[in-house]
Amino acid sequence: MDNVVIRALTTMEELKQMQEIETAVWQMPPLPVHQTFTALNNGGIILGAFDDKKLIGFLYSFAGFDGHVSYICSHMLGILPAYRASGLGVQMKIKQAEIARDMGYQMITWTFDPLESRNAYLNLHKLGATGAVYKENYYGSMTDELNAGLPTDRIHIKWDITKNHTVPNIPFTKENVLLDMSKEDYPLITDIFYSNPFKTAEGFYMAIPSNFQDIKQADFQLAKEWRMETRKVFQALFENGYQARDLIKDHTGKCNYYAFTK
Numbered sequence: 001m002d003n004v005v006i007r008a009l010t011t012m013e014e015l016k017q018m019q020e021i022e023t024a025v026w027q028m029p030p031l032p033v034h035q036t037f038t039a040l041n042n043g044g045i046i047l048g049a050f051d052d053k054k055l056i057g058f059l060y061s062f063a064g065f066d067g068h069v070s071y072i073c074s075h076m077l078g079i080l081p082a083y084r085a086s087g088l089g090v091q092m093k094i095k096q097a098e099i100a101r102d103m104g105y106q107m108i109t110w111t112f113d114p115l116e117s118r119n120a121y122l123n124l125h126k127l128g129a130t131g132a133v134y135k136e137n138y139y140g141s142m143t144d145e146l147n148a149g150l151p152t153d154r155i156h157i158k159w160d161i162t163k164n165h166t167v168p169n170i171p172f173t174k175e176n177v178l179l180d181m182s183k184e185d186y187p188l189i190t191d192i193f194y195s196n197p198f199k200t201a202e203g204f205y206m207a208i209p210s211n212f213q214d215i216k217q218a219d220f221q222l223a224k225e226w227r228m229e230t231r232k233v234f235q236a237l238f239e240n241g242y243q244a245r246d247l248i249k250d251h252t253g254k255c256n257y258y259a260f261t262k
Contacts (some may be wrong), residue, residue: 003051004049004050004051004056004083004086004088004091005049005050006047006048006049006050006091006092006095007047007048008045008047008048008099009040009046009047009048010040011060012033012037012161014048014055015033015036015037015040015046016033017055018030018036018046018048018055018058018060019031019033020055020243021055021056021057021058021078021080021134022058022076022078024078024080025079025080026066026078031060031076033137036060038237039060039061039062039063042062042063042189043062043063043070043103044060044061044063044072044077045059045061045072045096045099045100045103046058046059046060046061046063047059047092047095047096047099047202047229049083049088049091049092050081050112051083053178055202056079056080056082056083057071057078057079057080057083057088057089057092058076058078059074059076059077059092059095059096060074060075060076060077061073061074061075061108061110062075063164064109069106070105071105071106071107071108071109071116072096072100072107072108072109073108073109073110074093074109074110075098075110077089077092077093081217082188082253084118089122090118090122090126090127093122093127094127095159095183096108097159100161101161101162101242105161106160106161106162107158107159107160107161108159108161109156109157109158109159110123110156110157110159111135111138111154111155111156111157112154112155112157113152113153113154113155113212114131114134114153114154114208114230114234114244114258115153115208115209115211115212115226115227115230116212116213117208117209117211117212117256119248120208120244120256120258121249121256122156123189123246124244124245124246124247124258124259125246125248127159127165128159128161128164128165128166128246129157129158129159130157130158130159130160130243130244131155131156131157131240131243131245131258132155132156132157132158132236132243133155133156134153134154134155134156134231134235135154135155135156136151136153136231136235137151137152138152138153138154139152139154140152141220149187149216149220149224150216150223150224150227151227151231153227153231153234155244163190167245167246168203168245168246168259168261170202170203170204170205170259172205172248172257174190174192176192176201176203176204176205177192177204177205177206177207177257178190178192178193178204178205178206178233178236178237179193179206179207179229179230180206180207180255181207181209181226181232181254181255185209185215185222185254186222187207187225187226187229187230188224188227189232190231193233193236198237198240198241198242200237202261203224203242203245203259203260203261204237204242204259204260205248205257205258205259205260206233206234206237206257206258206260207238207255207256207257207258208226208228208230208244208255208256208257208258209226209248209255210249210250210253210254210255210256211254212226218219225227237260241262242260242261242262243260243262244258244259244260245259245260245261246258246259247259
């Protein structure tokens with residue numbers, strides 16, 4: 001990827017090219033150019049990744065404010081399929097953070113589907129962001145290929161771009177796994193979860209499929225079961241003061257494990 005250049009998009013024509021990437025990635029109508037252009041000129045950051053002169057990915061974010069501090073809301077990261085395994089997503093997020101710091105921001109926030117391992121690994125493990133809040137069916141019903149038919153549960157990420165990433169040190173034992181994957185690929189909530197261990201334990205692990213979209217294509221009911229069973233565990237963890245801090249890959253290649261700490 002040495003020939004790929006990441007830079008800010010600044011013109012209407014470039015934003016129209018971004019629409020083509022949106023359509024290719026999500027198979028749904030793209031954001032209006034007048035909206036993205038307005039966000040760009042009012043504290044937002046929109047990046048494009050170019051292979052020579054060809055736009056192959058984009059990162060769209062706009063300014064946010066919670067009544068106390070301002071931050072960047074990172075709303076969409078889209079990369080053409082042929083370029084997704086190249087580490088480009090990490091490079092674009094790092095460039096976004098660099099620009100955001102130069103603009104005076106200290107925080108970047110976004111949401112992602114907690115069952116998408118690729119996104120979780122990028123957000124938590126590679127970037128060192130924190131999964132701070134669980135939002136049940138956040139966007140309601142969506143019809144694009146990735147989301148159609150399932151509740152749109154999301155984890156709300158908070159990325160403090162002023163601090164270095166620290167990896168939580170939690171022993172991986174049967175006593176701190178709240179949800180695992182069975183031999184038949186089903187979600188299996190463990191007895192540990194039902195023992196209500198949240199008052200004393202420093203951290204926990206829980207499994208998600210390594211490729212949730214493959215499961216959805218092969219067995220939609222199994223995908224739905226993963227959504228509903230993991231929701232129970234996610235909500236319990238967040239409600240008891242835990243946050244998602246990392247994602248580790250299992251040696252089987254079938255699942256990965258979230259790491260949660262207080």
